[in-house]
Amino acid sequence: MRRFFAFALVLLSVQAAIAQQAALKTPAQFLGYTLGEEFTTHARVVDYVNYLAQQAPNRIKVQEYGKTYEGRPLLLAYVANDENLPRLEQIRENNLRQAGVMSGQVQGKQPAIVWMSYNIHGNESVSTESVMQVLYDLVDPNNQQTKKWLENTVVLLDPCVNPDGRERYVQWYKQTQNQGGNASPYAWEHHEPWPGGRPNHYYFDLNRDWAWQTQIESKQRLAKYNSWLPQVHADFHEMGAESPYYFSPAAKPLHESITPWQRQFQYTIGDYNRQYFDKNNWLYFTRENFDLFYPSYGDTWPTFNGAIGMTYEQGGSGRAGLAYKKQDGDTLTLKDRITHHHAASLATIQATSEKAEQLTQEFRKYYDNNLKKxxxxxxxxxxxxxxxxxxxxxxxxxxxxxxxxxxxxxxxxxxxxxxxxxxxxxxxxxxxxxxxxxxxxxxxxxxxxxxxxxxxxxxxxxxxxxxxxxxxxxxxxxxxxxKSRLEPGKQQPAKVAHTLAVERPYAYLARWNSLQDVKFLTKLMSEKVKVRMSEKPFETEGKQYDAGTLIITRTGNEGMGDKLDATVRALASKHGIDLQMTTTGFVSSGADLGSGSVRYLKMPRVAVMSGEGVSPYAFGEIWHYFEQQIGYPVTVLGTSYFANVPLHEFDVLILPAGSYARVLNEQTLEQVKNWVRGGGKLIAMESAAGFLAGKKDFSLQKKGTDEAAEKEKAKEEKADPYRLLRAYGDRERDAISEDVQGSVFRVNLDKTHPLAFGYGDTYYALVRTSDTFEFMKDGWNVGVLKKNNYATGFVGAKAKEKLKDALILGSQPMGRGQVVYLADNPLFRGFWHNGKLLFGNAVFLVGQ
Known part of the structure; x- marks a missing residue:
């Protein structure tokens, strides 16, 4: 009888679980509206994903792997059948063993792993709407098709990679839409305001951050990705509203490191997608626009980590809203867009499942070759x-x-x-x-x-x-x-113990060479420690120090008492600074520590321009630099009210790349110049420097006047009278002769200028435009390109000529103040680490 009752209880619990899953709510039932009738807030998406995990615990597990800058949860949903879900950890470790990342033998049957990422661009919001239907289909106990696929596949889904950007877009759209949506392309709801929902909190494009991992979302996500290393990765996007749908195979160029198998499987996945789209007579295209070269996309970075990486693009993006009337007269609806991404998601899972054995075999081969060949x-x-x-x-x-x-x-x-x-x-x-x-x-x-x-x-x-x-x-x-093999030793070199022999030295000295030194300076300033900087190299007590060396003397810091030594030493230790000391203000060469060339560094009050007309990305890179990289206060000023800002409240004003004709009209620009003459520092970057070029009182001049360009054009036509007989189909290729596409150039530096302190004679810049400047007659040409300064990357023939004998970095005195010109952006995407000291020089050293 005991056995009977025990069996009955088990049977009842199984029946209850089946009944519970049978009653699983669809997205429409849970949300109260059909997908596509309105946009879903991120919080409700999270609610539905967690609901599925609670209702179908034998098919789906949800993990919060992090939070965004604004505190929203980042989720990963693991979907597998009831055999594989309990052994997820074993499957994960087996996969890492296949890759040689973990030691040991693979245990048990190993399924293929597919990871799908949705909504990395916040206003490309349809993919997060579609993922709710995808998840429902995968966990629905009555869906025999997905049950079959999950027999040999584990599916990982990130429902929203960029919650902050998505919520920025969704909330704006809900506030501006007409009831039910207005399809007219002229309606307010189809014209997103600055900065748009595409980037994250700091206005970084997260789909350019896979390889660099500068953003908190990327760091947390890719730590999790590296702990799985899936065989397939799909990244879901949107593009212009007039476009149809894009899926693999990708366009050229494909990076040479992409293997023949990975290239071939691009076509295989494309075939699976094509079957879905052809069946429904949906328009699509392949092999155009979206290449696999730059390593920091959601298709390329996973590819270089052994996966089949793909981008999916649905026409629509932030412009489309709930409904959008296209030029051909058709109306693109949110429901249409959801349906397409849903179909592509299922096609990807199906392809992974039906080719699981090949995928896992090639994955093992890929990593075996990495290790041995x-x-x-x-x-x-x-x-x-x-x-x-x-x-x-x-x-x-x-x-x-x-x-x-x-x-x-x-x-x-x-x-x-x-x-x-x-x-x-x-x-x-x-x-x-x-x-x-x-x-x-x-x-x-x-x-x-x-x-x-x-x-x-x-x-x-x-x-x-x-x-x-x-x-x-x-x-x-x-x-x-x-070219020869060199295997490193396992041991890290022993660090030489460095002790400061004197309890209360005359001065502490810290060399100026990296971003860590900038952090050290800013933390000293925040602790009210007075810091000086040597403008000249010097030698004291047998040690040499370059220009830019930070000097912390006891004189001037008397008010801190004994706290000075503890503070300086603790901050140096925290930031990895090789702190030196001296017992005298006398130097054996250079300028004594009391010299006029040893400058007191004032803690600057910094402002940065933001708002309509300013590049959100360029602004975000600066904002992130101050808040997340060096932890220094910065005031963000909006272009809409800038004319009324009392500039005397600030010491430094930074103009990121952008269009400044409206905000800096003649009257407002004159106010800025008067502020600079009174001792302010203006830092103009990229196109902001271009805006100032040629204007009254600014020494900067664009390279190549219209007159010179016309002469060059006439000379070319005379040399080749048939040059205008070009093929229309070659128009894109002809245009790139004037382009420079993120190429590295060696910049020659005047290392005696504070803008170049810490670098020596050379700085390597990532140049992205051929719009350059003449050498200044009334100013300091700190960083210049000479005739043979190209290092690597694509540069069109005409662009390469324009980049000879050009100013990249410069500084112009104006009254008691300074104008700093940065034609190259040293903070580009936050990954050009070597430029971060340069930007610190511009903010903290120049003009002091």
């Missing part, structure tokens, strides 16, 4: 351990840890032949025991090759993004690429 000419990368760049080297190792790229140290002295990134030539290389070594013989070798090689082979110059990003340039390190 890495592709490419170079087999190791060596980074010199120099005291001047110790901060940058530490930043690199932090980055390698994020990417789970293995590295070590040479362990002994040796010599080899290698490519010198500084000279662009093959040279003899002396490897020292403390040098950092990244070997290609490791699981992540393809990613290493893509990120570190001096230049990437570009099969077609019509690409979608920047064409150069080599990490040695980005981190400002002396590096070599070796």
């Amino acid at each position: 890495p592709a490419g000419n170079y087999k190791a990368f060596v980074f010199k351990a120099e005291s001047r760049t110790a901060g940058n080297l530490k930043a690199l190792t932090n980055y390698l840890d994020q990417q789970q790229i293995q590295y070590g140290y040479a362990g002994k002295n040796s010599s080899a032949r290698g490519f010198n990134y500084a000279t662009g030539k093959e040279e003899s290389v002396r490897v020292n025991e403390n040098d950092l070594v990244v070997s290609m013989y490791q699981p992540k070798s393809t990613l290493v090759k893509v990120l570190f090689e001096p230049s990437s082979n570009l099969e077609d110059s019509l690409t979608y993004d920047i064409t150069s990003w080599a990490m040695p340039y980005a981190f400002g390190l002396q590096a070599y690429a070796l």
Whole structure:
């Protein structure tokens, strides 16, 4: 009887669970409206995902893997059948063993893993609407089709990669839409205001941040991604409202590191999608516009980590709203857009399931080749351990840890032949025991090759993004690429114990070489420690110090008493600063510490322009720099009220790239100039510098006047009278002759100017435009491009000519103030680490 009752209880619980799942609510039943009738807030999306996990615990598990800058949860839904869901951890570890990331043997049957990311661009919001239907289909106990697919597939879904951007868009749309939506393209609801919902809180494009991981969303998501390494990754987007639908195969150029199998499977997935779309007579296109070259997309970065990475693009984006009347007379609805992304999601899962065995086999082969037969000419990368760049080297190792790229140290002295990134030539290389070594013989070798090689082979110059990003340039390190194998030792070099022998020295000294030094300065300032800076190199007590060295004297800080020593030492330790000390103000060469060339650094009150007309991305990079990278207060000023701002409240005003004709009209610009003459500092970046060029009292002049351009044009026509007989189909290719697509150039520096302190003679810039400037007659030409300064990346022939003998970085005295011109953006996407000290120089050192 006991056995009977026990069996009966089990049977009843099973029946109850079945009844519970049978009553599973659809998205429409849960939300109270059919998907596509209105936009769903992020909070309600989270509610529905959690509801499914509560109602179908044998099919779906939900994990909060982090939070956004604005505190919204980031979720990952794991969907599997009742056999695989309880053994998710075993499946995950098995997969990492297949990749060689974990040791040990694979245990049990291993399914294929597909990861799908939705709504990385906030106003491309349809994908998060569709994911609710996808999840329902996967956990619905009555759906025999998805049950079949889940027999050999585990599905990971990120319902909303960018909640902050999505909510910015959805809330705006709900406030402005006509009831039921107005399809007229002229309606308010189809014209998003600045900055739009596309970026995250700091206005970064998260789909350009996969490889760099500068944003909190990217860091948390990709730590989780690296713990799984799926075989397939699909990234869901939207594009212009007039476009149909895009799915793989991708357009050229495809990076040379993409394997033949990965290229082939792009077509396989495309075939699965095509069946769904052809069946419903939906329009689509393939092999156009969306290439696989830049390594920081949601299709390329997963591809370089062994997956089949794909982008899906639905026409619509933030412009489309609930309904949008297109030029062909059709009305595109939110329901249509949801249906298309839903179909593409199912096609991807089906393809993964039906090709699971091939996918897992090729995945193992991919990582086996990485370990034993890495592709490419170079087999190791060596980074010199120099005291001047110790901060940058530490930043690199932090980055390698994020990417789970293995590295070590040479362990002994040796010599080899290698490519010198500084000279662009093959040279003899002396490897020292403390040098950092990244070997290609490791699981992540393809990613290493893509990120570190001096230049990437570009099969077609019509690409979608920047064409150069080599990490040695980005981190400002002396590096070599070796063709011979060099395996690093396991031991990190022992650090030399550094103690400050004197309890109360005359002064503390800190060299100025990296972003860490900027952080150290800002924290000292926030603690009310008075800091000075030497404008000249000097030597004291047998040690040499370059210009820019921070000097903290006891004189001037008397009010802090004994707290001065404890504060300075604690902050130096926290930020990894090699703090030095001196017992005298006398120097053996250079200027004594009491000299007029040792400047007191005032804590500047900084403002940055934001709002209509300003590039949201350019502004966001600056905002993020101050708040998240150096932790320094900054005041954001809106363009709509800037004319009424009392500028005397600020010491520094930063103009990010943008269009300033409206906000800086003649009267307002005169106010700004008067403020500069009174001691203010104006930092104009990229197109903001271009706006000031040629205007009264500004020394900056654009390179190549209209008259000169006309003469050049006439000269070309005379040399080739048939040059105007061009083919219409070649118009894009002809246009790129004047383009520079994110290419690296060597900038020659005047290292005696504070804008260049900490760099020496050279800075490597990521140049993205050929709109350059003449050398200034009345100002300091701090950073210039000379005739042969090109390093790597695509540059059109005409653009390369324009980039010769051009000003990149400059400073102009104006009254008692300064105007700083940054034609290159040293904070671009937050990943060009070597530019962050330069920007710190502009803010904290120039004009002091």
